[in-house]
Amino acid sequence: MAWWEWLLDVSGIVLLLLLAYGVGLVVRRRVLARHGGTFELSHRLSSDTAGQGWVLGIGRYSGEKLEWFRIFTLWPKPKRVWWREQLTYDGRREPIGAEQASLYPDHVVIRCASRSGEVELAMSLASLTGFQAWLEAKPPGTDWNR
Template sequence: MAWWEWTLDAAGAILILALLYGLALVVRRRLITRHGGTFELSHRVRTSGDGRGWVLGIGRYSGERLEWFRLFSLAPRPKRVWARDSLSYDGRREAFGTERLSLYPDHVVIVCLSASGDVELALSAGSLTGFQSWLEARPPGTDWSR
C-alpha cells in the first residue's frame, strides 16, 4: 500500500473515533438528564491562579445531594458530590478576567462553604434561584436517612 493510502486510512479511523466519542457524549448526557433536575454547572477545581481552573459540567439534584458531572467526560458517575446539609451559600460575584472566557456568558460565580473548604461554582441566575431553594428546602430537624 502507498503512503497516501495509509494516511487516508488513518484519517478515516480518527474521524470514526471522533464521531463515536461525540455520540457517546450525547448518549451519556441523555442518560444523566433523563431523571430531570439537571442544569449547566461549572466547577472551579483548581483555585490557584487568576481565574483559572474552571471546568464545564452538568449539575444534578439527587435527593439530598448535588452531583457534578464533567461535560466532556465519558464517566457514568459524578466527579464531585456535595451533601445538602454540608453546603452553605456564602455569596455571589460576577466573573472577571479570564473567567469570562472560561464560563458561559450569562453565568455568575457563587461561593459555598463545605466541610472540605470553599467550593466555587458558576451557574445561570435562574439556576442560582433553584440552587438556593434546594439548599433551603430541608426542614430543620428532618432526618432523611431514615
C-alpha cells in the same frame, strides 16, 4: 499498499473515533438528564491563580446531594458530590477577567462553604434560584445555625 492508502485508512479511523466520541457525549448527556434536575454548572477545581481553574460541567440534583459531572468526558459517574446538609451559601459575584471567557455566558460565580473547605461554582441566575431553594428545603430537624 501505498503510503497514501495507509494515510486514508488512518484518517478514516480517526474520523470514526471522533464521531463515536461525539455520539457518546450526546448519549451520556441524555442519560444524565433523563431523571430531570440537570443544569449547566461549572466548578473551580483550583483557586491558585486568579480567574483560572474552572471546568465546565453539568449539575444534577439527586435527593439530598448535588452531583457534578465534567462535560467533555464519557465517565458516567459524578466527579464531585456535595451533600445538602454540608453546604452553605456564602454569596455571589460576577465573573471577572479571564473567568468571563472560561465560563458559560450570563453565569454568576457563587461561593459555598462545605466541611471540606470553600467551593466555587458558576451557574445562571435561574439555576441559582433553584439552588438556593434546594438548599433551603432541608429536611425537618436540620441544624439551621451550622
